[in-house]
Amino acid sequence: MKEELFVSGRNIPNIDPYLNIWHWQIPLYLFLGGLAAGILFFAGLFYIMGKEKEMPATVKWSTFVVPFALVFGLFALFLDLKHKLWFWQLYTTVRITSPMSWGAWVLMSVTPLSFIWAASYLREAFPQWNWRWKFLKNFEKWVIKNRIYFAWAMVILAVILGIYTGILLSAFNARPLWNTSILGPLFLVSGMSTGAATIILTSKDHKERRIIGKIDLLLIAIELFFIIHMIMGFLAGSEVQLAAANLFLGGQFTVSFWVFVIILGLLFPAALEILELFGLKVPIVLPAILVILGGLIFRFIMVEAGQITRYLY
């Protein structure tokens, strides 16, 4: 039995004994980014499909959440920085090899887009709203006329944003739990699922809820498949990946992962949504909130657990 220890004593804050340099800010941001991506994706998609009238919550009302989510997420990211006053250097450099640089620029384009999209529906939601200045009124007219282009941009950027929240983690080869290419698609699907759940919460129309509920059900199924796929991949992997999988299969994150993410966050809401499809009266708020909480907890667990996985030598 090999035993490793530091002879010279090493107890660096946030590094020893376990790496814990990323706290609540990063998972919260990953969650909000995924949620925003999900809402924007469906808003753009259903607008392109010409369903603006039939799906008002999807295309219009739910998008009011997005600017808040993104700004709050960005603020969390800012809080995470340790050298805060230098943050602007993210926007004076483009580094192709750095996922974080990509993410900074994607956010830089998605956030204004989400503001413009939501603002263009503001007068529909609040008819007495007045833009006051003429250039704003003209801009609004121009946006409304060209919404289809905005919708396309939103769909594409939302997919990039959603997948980026996973790639941010999966690009770190030193953290075996994150270092799987399935994480990008997995976070994208999970983000879309939480986005769909938010749409369900903002919708009052039974038909619209049903459509989004069905989509959410499909997304949950894909997410479960991806999670199984991820764990299978780890179990067929190297020693460090086995150790990563074992965090969820008997290790310290087993209960939180299976109870809060898999059962309460995916299986139980899926079962409720299926029962609802069969006509049983289920308060639709319940599965939606469970999906959202499950997505949030999932990201917290992945960030926490990933940091303690490492190479052994």
Place this chain on the structure above:
Amino acid sequence: MRYAMAIDTKKCVGCSDCVVACQTENNVPIGYCRDWISETVDGTYPNVSIELRSERCNHCDNAPCVRCCPTGASHFEDGGIVLVTHHKCIGCGACIQSCPYEARYSHPDGYVDKCTFCIHRVRKGEDPACVSVCPTNCMYFGDLDDPNSEIVNVLKNRKFKTLAPEAGTSPQIFYLV
């Protein structure tokens, strides 16, 4: 030019002099360290073997920290030395996550810090502080591209290993075993 270090695990006694020398030379804040001594114990007495390693940033050829840095603060200097430009670092922690050796830390002033191979000394032709103080002379610092250097000689004549080569980082600290 390719700076590298070879450390003789058979000669190292784990005295931690390199650690203290580094902390003094580089004004490392109290409670932090850029290099440290690891001990791997295999077996129990009397059937026991111990390996002592003075560890630090591996100044990898394929450095994941340089790859993932969003601002270019982490970069390669002459001789492949991996450095952090303090005023370019935003303290996002990406490089800390990306390092398989946990060689980086967040300095109390906000930026990320780590071993520099004492570049300020190396440029003057001196050895890094850790190498220069080692009482057993177990560390060799030099240029791998110079066929006459001591480090090339010692790597030709001794068996050596690197840490976590499977991480694909191509580390440049060689442990003589």
